[in-house]
Every structure is written in structure tokens, then in C-alpha cells.
Amino acid sequence: IGEGDEVITAPNSFLATAGSVISAGATPVFADVRDDYNIDPSKIEEAVTEKTKAIIPVHLTGRPADMKAVLDIAKQHGLYVIEDAAQSVGASYNGKKAGSFGIAGCFSFHPLKTLNAYGDGGAITTSDAALYERLMKIRNHGLKNRDECEFWGYNSRLDNLQAAILNVKLKHLDKWNRRKREMAALYRERLQGISGIISVPSDAPGEEAVYHTFIIRCENRDELQRHLLKQGIETKVHYPIPIHLQKAAAALGYKEGDFPNAERLAKTILSLPIYPELSNDEIETVCNEIRAFYTSR
Numbered sequence: 001i002g003e004g005d006e007v008i009t010a011p012n013s014f015l016a017t018a019g020s021v022i023s024a025g026a027t028p029v030f031a032d033v034r035d036d037y038n039i040d041p042s043k044i045e046e047a048v049t050e051k052t053k054a055i056i057p058v059h060l061t062g063r064p065a066d067m068k069a070v071l072d073i074a075k076q077h078g079l080y081v082i083e084d085a086a087q088s089v090g091a092s093y094n095g096k097k098a099g100s101f102g103i104a105g106c107f108s109f110h111p112l113k114t115l116n117a118y119g120d121g122g123a124i125t126t127s128d129a130a131l132y133e134r135l136m137k138i139r140n141h142g143l144k145n146r147d148e149c150e151f152w153g154y155n156s157r158l159d160n161l162q163a164a165i166l167n168v169k170l171k172h173l174d175k176w177n178r179r180k181r182e183m184a185a186l187y188r189e190r191l192q193g194i195s196g197i198i199s200v201p202s203d204a205p206g207e208e209a210v211y212h213t214f215i216i217r218c219e220n221r222d223e224l225q226r227h228l229l230k231q232g233i234e235t236k237v238h239y240p241i242p243i244h245l246q247k248a249a250a251a252l253g254y255k256e257g258d259f260p261n262a263e264r265l266a267k268t269i270l271s272l273p274i275y276p277e278l279s280n281d282e283i284e285t286v287c288n289e290i291r292a293f294y295t296s297r
């Protein structure tokens, strides 16, 4: 995939998703998302042109994208599927793990991810032997062995110290993900019936989400966020500015209104604290503060 090619992806991801397409010399083409934050297959269909080479669904928030529909479209048009599984290590869809559907699955071990290194790291999964061989070389300057270089690559080796740390942490991943699912269930229970909350995430049939983030949609989002911060509760917005509206994306020619759902979601979403070490008591406190905020209005 290179110059002149198009790759379809979501506009509401972390910047790296579209950035990787640009790095390859190709053009990212966005397709709007559904209310579950993941790419809308019917919008992918509309975005396909003769130049389209691949689709990058993002399993945002730790929830798998609608892979059956994505794979069907890819098959029909002869496109590669590359999964951005950076937020979904351990998640599954109809019993199959995120990152195992497309020709490649991309994972991040950034400190903010569940399986996290003490610095940067990442991995690509593939069941394609030729791609595997190429990736093994390209991450090490294109070297086939110590002295022979077949093509230009780059320095993208996983640092040994980070790999050793990740090796230890990997053993705890399932436990951490189970704990995050437990925390999501507690949030769901405690946030029930609060007016002002528009939606709270839950698993769709066949999904096992890992709740990388726990994103609610709510009224008066910015005020609620300020109220929580005053109580010592930090929340974030993932992400306040959709990628197509970033300055860096100006040359792609998009404008406000192009992806109404992604833009609408960006204005009401709020990520509540969720990480394995968070206690049930702390979750109760967060929920009580949210309830207090809306009750006092």
C-alpha cells in the first residue's frame, strides 16, 4: 500500500490510525461510526473506490468492531483488513480474539494500554507467512541476516527490556481484563437511572469487550468533568477532536459535518476512571459524585 492508494478507517480513533496510512504514502479515507464508537459497515461500503486497498477497523474502547460485516465488504471488494487492536488486547467477537480477523492485527504496549511496557512497544499479529517474513525484516532495517539487506526498512525492534517486562505482565492480562469487565458491570449498575446520562456501554451479543476505556455519554459533559475534577476524580475525553478536523488532516479536504455521528459523539463522551487497581469503593464514589452533580441541577 503506497502512493495513490486509499485506506478506509474511522475518524474518531487515536491519531496513529490515520497517521500510519499517511506514513505508507497512502490516503486515509474516513467512514463514520455507529453509536458504539466503531466503524459503520454501511459507511465503509459508500467510501470504497477503485483506489481502495484496505480497511482499518479500530476496536475502540476495547470493543470489537462489527467484524463479520467488515470482512464481508473486504471480501466482496478484494480489500485487506488490518485491525487496529491497540485498545483491545484480549477482547473477542464470537469467540475469536481481536487482532486475528484480518491479514494483520496491530497492538500497542504504550504505558496507557492494559498490557503496558515501561516505555514504548507494540506488536503485529499475522497468519500470513509472507507478511510475517517481511515484517521480521522491515523492523530491523530490512536486514535478512547480519550483513545482507533486501529492502529499506526501519528501526522498529521491540526493546529487550520492555519485552522482558511485557513477558511478565502477559501472565496477568486475562485477570486484569476480567477485573475491568467486573468494574464495567459495577459502573453500569451504579449509574442506572441517573437523568443526564445518555448512555453507558455494555456488550452487544457475541462481544466480549475489555473496556480499555469506559465511555459514557452525558449531558453537560464539560461541567460534569469540572465537577468531578474538583472532587479529585480525573476523567478524559477520547477524543475531543475527530481526526478529520485536526490541523494535520487539513490537506485531506474534510470539513465539519462530514462525519456527523463521530462529531456528535465527541461532544458528549466522557471516559470514567477504569484500571485494574481501581477499587469498588472508588467506583462507588465516582458514581455518587455523578449522581450528586445531576441531582443538584
Ligand SMILES: *Cc1c(COP(=O)(O)O)cnc(C)c1O
Pocket (backbone or CB within 6 Å): 013, 014, 016, 017, 058, 060, 084, 086, 087, 107, 108, 109, 110, 120, 121, 122
Ligand atoms: C494507542 C493507540 C495507537 C498507537 O499506539 P502507539 O504505541 O503509540 O503506536 C493506535 N491506535 C489506537 C486506537 C490507540 O489507542
